[in-house]
Amino acid sequence: xxLCTLTAHELLEKINKKEISFADILRSLQDRIKQVDPKxxxxxxxxxxxxxNENGSCRDRFETCPYKGEQTSQSGFLKGLPISLKDNxxxxxxxxxCCSRILAGFKPPYDATVVKKLKEAGGAIFGLKTNxxxxxxxxxxxxxxxxxTCNPWDIERVPGGSSGGSAAAVAADEAIWALGSDTGGxxxxxxxxxxxxxxxxxxxxxxxxxxxxxxxxxxxxGPFTKDxxxxxxxxxxxxxxxxxxxxxxxxxxxxxTASLTGDIKxxxxxxxxxxxxxxxxxxxxxxxxxxxxxxxxxxxxLTEVSLPHTEYAVPVYYIxxxxxxxxxxxxxxxxxxxFRGLEGRNLIDMYMRTRGEAFGQEAKxxxxxxxxxxxxxxxxxxxxRAQKVRTLIKKDFDDVFKQVxxxxxxxxxxxxxxxxxxxEDPLKMYLSDICTISxxxxxxPAISLxxxxxxxxxxxxxxxxxxxxxxxxxxxxxxxxEQSTDWHKRRAKL
Amino acid sequence: MALDDKxxxxxxxxxxxxxQPRELEKLSRQLQGILDFIDKLNRADIRxxxxxxxxxxxxxxxxxxxxxQSLATEKVLENAPRKQGDFYVVPKVIE
Numbered sequence: 001x002x003l004c005t006l007t008a009h010e011l012l013e014k015i016n017k018k019e020i021s022f023a024d025i026l027r028s029l030q031d032r033i034k035q036v037d038p039k040x041x042x043x044x045x046x047x048x049x050x051x052x053n054e055n056g057s058c059r060d061r062f063e064t065c066p067y068k069g070e071q072t073s074q075s076g077f078l079k080g081l082p083i084s085l086k087d088n089x090x091x092x093x094x095x096x097x098c099c100s101r102i103l104a105g106f107k108p109p110y111d112a113t114v115v116k117k118l119k120e121a122g123g124a125i126f127g128l129k130t131n132x133x134x135x136x137x138x139x140x141x142x143x144x145x146x147x148x149t150c151n152p153w154d155i156e157r158v159p160g161g162s163s164g165g166s167a168a169a170v171a172a173d174e175a176i177w178a179l180g181s182d183t184g185g186x187x188x189x190x191x192x193x194x195x196x197x198x199x200x201x202x203x204x205x206x207x208x209x210x211x212x213x214x215x216x217x218x219x220x221x222g223p224f225t226k227d228x229x230x231x232x233x234x235x236x237x238x239x240x241x242x243x244x245x246x247x248x249x250x251x252x253x254x255x256x257t258a259s260l261t262g263d264i265k266x267x268x269x270x271x272x273x274x275x276x277x278x279x280x281x282x283x284x285x286x287x288x289x290x291x292x293x294x295x296x297x298x299x300x301x302l303t304e305v306s307l308p309h310t311e312y313a314v315p316v317y318y319i320x321x322x323x324x325x326x327x328x329x330x331x332x333x334x335x336x337x338x339f340r341g342l343e344g345r346n347l348i349d350m351y352m353r354t355r356g357e358a359f360g361q362e363a364k365x366x367x368x369x370x371x372x373x374x375x376x377x378x379x380x381x382x383x384x385r386a387q388k389v390r391t392l393i394k395k396d397f398d399d400v401f402k403q404v405x406x407x408x409x410x411x412x413x414x415x416x417x418x419x420x421x422x423x424e425d426p427l428k429m430y431l432s433d434i435c436t437i438s439x440x441x442x443x444x445p446a447i448s449l450x451x452x453x454x455x456x457x458x459x460x461x462x463x464x465x466x467x468x469x470x471x472x473x474x475x476x477x478x479x480x481x482e483q484s485t486d487w488h489k490r491r492a493k494l
Numbered sequence: 495m496a497l498d499d500k501x502x503x504x505x506x507x508x509x510x511x512x513x514q515p516r517e518l519e520k521l522s523r524q525l526q527g528i529l530d531f532i533d534k535l536n537r538a539d540i541r542x543x544x545x546x547x548x549x550x551x552x553x554x555x556x557x558x559x560x561x562x563q564s565l566a567t568e569k570v571l572e573n574a575p576r577k578q579g580d581f582y583v584v585p586k587v588i589e
Contacts, residue, residue: 109569202550217549247548261586315532326509333510335582337573343585347512350585354511361521364511368502369525371509382532389538394549417584427527443549468550 003028004173008081008230015079022080033174036494040153042169043128043270044087044146045095071086078123078237083118084175086166088136090210091115097390098212099135099144102358103338112210113242114179121237130178131165134360136186136214138162140433142423143362151193152492157416159191167194170224172493177234178224183214184317185436188223188448192411192461195450197225202468203443204249207242215324218440225486228479231257259472264480267300270404274310275435281414287452288410298480305404307396312389313438319373319386319431326370367428390441397442406466406473410435411448415458418452435463445471449478450487506521
């Protein structure tokens, strides 16, 4: 049994029994990365593949990595287990570039709070970052300055996005587990496409300090894992209040692993009809229906419910998220870090050239849209209206959670699509997020877990959403389902 | 609404992004498509609805007014594309 194929909790058991060491796990991961990453390309800045900055073979990079697991392996419950991070989570002294040319060469002067917490819990930060759409703008991982990642189940297809590298790394056993970020589905949709477990926690559950901001009222950091138990374990390490992120809530962090009881008798599950309407792939629908039957057989009580404002989620999102992005990305001006364009006549010229040259097409599209909806004369018609409709979307969830404990839906209306298929059609790409965006707008937690495969062998994910701060309900339902199936045990053939 | 090249050019100027002529044409067309889709929101009944300011019941968050260690100047300047001494170097601002 290759160690890299095991889950974190299986590895911890072996470490605790002194059967294996930290070094054994690293060796296994390194071998696996050398073997499959040239195909999958889950990691960036590997083997001279990166045009952004200084190169180095994967091995060299790893050995010079400032975060050696040995430092922390003796204490903390993570026992030195390596964790891979998306390229937008700051690691002191280790390149963090959001897969954008504008942050070329950026070495953060500090660690993100999640990184600090992982180290305190005894985790080791893997020395390579995972690929993503530039600034998390995308649903396919194709908008990366380093080029796309491929789906381990079919390398002609996208891994999903924006956290496509983290999802693919876990699915291809190139990582034990990983962190990503989710603003409109960027953890759940790639988890679904790659057949792994991905959780977007409640807004405010995990600190975003040191996460390079995209849309601050929506962004959350969350785990990619091979099963639900690992997801609960990783949440235990990263959740909690942080004075450096005033949106993080000061509420105690439960022991999430305690909610993995396997018992969901009497759990009230809502099936929102709006998520099963037009545009849903017939095969995906059949797989989700079968998952619903399975939950019913396990003792859950399923009822049809309605979230009537669902159709407005995508347009609201593309106003609110781009408005916030246009503001957050104003900091990339060629002065403090990253790339600087030709200086020209004056400061404004320098800003314009720097940003015109180094932002990719999708980043420009979103910044322009966001600037437009906030600009004089259009603010009321677009931004203000969107924030009002957002209130209605949030109220839909408040109402429905008076009747049920959680909701089940598809994660994506289709399985993974082909590379290049949606690149030229931004609107079609945006509609990939139709089932995941509402959870961000309403701030509720949501998970994607494997629930079947299409006849072409592509994974399909089931989404479970719950009330704010009810991650335990999600874990309970997801774990019970997972334990009665073996979808999560299937591995991609590479 | 209809979005002409002139408006996109103006917005790009506000956003401090230099666009090449071909880019401008393409982006205008794509943004128009997205705006047409977004116009769907005009159908929503928002009478008497307040805009969302925060998704959770969190109000102003205060902390004690205590001084904290900040990053050392040299560390802050480490990533600067151009610097001199303790300063960032930028093109001349005052004529």
